[in-house]
Amino acid sequence: MRRSLRVVVFALWLPLLAHAGITVTDDRGVPVTLAAPPARIVSLLPSLTEAVCELGGCERLVATDRYSNHPASVRALPKTGGLDDANIEIIVALKPDLVLLGLSSRVIDRLEALGLQVVVLEPRTNADVRRVLGRLGLLLAGPEGAAAGESVWQRLQREIDAAARTVPAEARGLSVYFEVDSAPYAAGESSFIGETLARLHAKNIVPAPLGPFPKLNPEFVVRADPQLIMVHQRSAGLLGGRPGWQNIRAMREQRVCRFSAEEGDVLSRPGPRMGEAARLMARCLLDVGVRR
Structure with missing residues (x-):
């Protein structure tokens, strides 16, 4: 029923938006104009995939990068590779109206040279997330979609609070x-994680x-001597082998939260599941951080 309603709304908006066009400025500072809302979308960044689906556009996705795995429905879509090895041939063959990807992607110029419409969005801060939700909503459904993006943002703020x-x-x-x-x-x-x-x-x-996601000298962490460490399970086993890390308070007192692969996805993606990420971090602070 909900899917049918979205299809009807999309059909009603289509002639109006096709006449006016939709213009957004992406994260390169490049204005991109679409003649109509895209019906066939390729998403090459997991956070963008999740945002498109949250905004009611999952049915328009025709392919994603290999790491997009949420919601479950996107797992069955064709996979086009990752940041460094996106398969141009597969993307072109799918004839997308729009390709969504991040600033760090290496295929932006090639896709544009082949005549594909590209929008580059890569949220790293809370302000970025809010902006990206609004712009994706605008691309998907015009002004009403932009308002839907703001509604998702406000919901996330309530969940984090x-x-x-x-x-x-x-x-x-x-x-x-x-x-x-x-x-x-x-x-x-x-x-966005730090915020x-x-x-x-x-x-x-x-x-x-130092920037949103700096590469650190391990000695920096030793000198900072944190009381609590949050780390993905896949990397947790490496911590003790780093010089001096056994002397860090968090290591001595066993205050280390090890997040599973699924939890790691939630925590590392700036988008609709940031409220869930906040709950995971809050639980860590409660269950492990107060350990004496």
């Missing part, structure tokens, strides 16, 4: 190191001037 209220006083102010990759890359204060940590009353050891 609710998660923050579950963090007890004794867990507030803990210094936290959040590792996003074993290089190691960290989530800094200015990233959520701040909302949860945690103190990020990686200051904003």
Whole structure:
């Protein structure tokens, strides 16, 4: 029933938007104009895939990158590779009206040279997420879609606030190191993860001037001596082998939250599941952070 309603709404909007066109400025600063809402979309970034689906556009996706796995319906779609090895031939053969991808993708110029319509969006901060939701909504359904994007954003704020209220006083102010990759890359204060940590009353050891997701010298973490470490399970086993890390307070006191692969996806994707990510981090602060 809901799918039928979306199809009807899309059909009603189509002639109006086709006449006026839709223009958005993407994250390159490039204005992109579509004659009509896209009916065939390829998404090459998991966070964009999830946002498209949250905004009612899942049925328009014809392919995704190999890492897009949520919601479950996108797992059956053709996969086009990743950031470094996107399959141009598959993408072109699908004849998409729009290709969504991030700034770090290496195929932007090639796709545009082949005449495909490309919109580049890569959220790294909360402000980015809000903007991307609005622009995706606009692309999918015009002004009404942009309003839907803002509605999703407001819902996320309520969910993050609710998660923050579950963090007890004794867990507030803990210094936290959040590792996003074993290089190691960290989530800094200015990233969407860092901003959520701040909302949860945690103190990020990686200051904003270092950027959203800086690559750190492991010695930096030793000197910062965090009280709590948040890390994906796949990297957790490497921590103890780094010089000096056994002396970090979080390691000595076994205050390490190890997130599963599924939880890692939720935490690392700036989009519709950020409220769920906040709950995971709040639970870590409660269950592990208050350990004495």
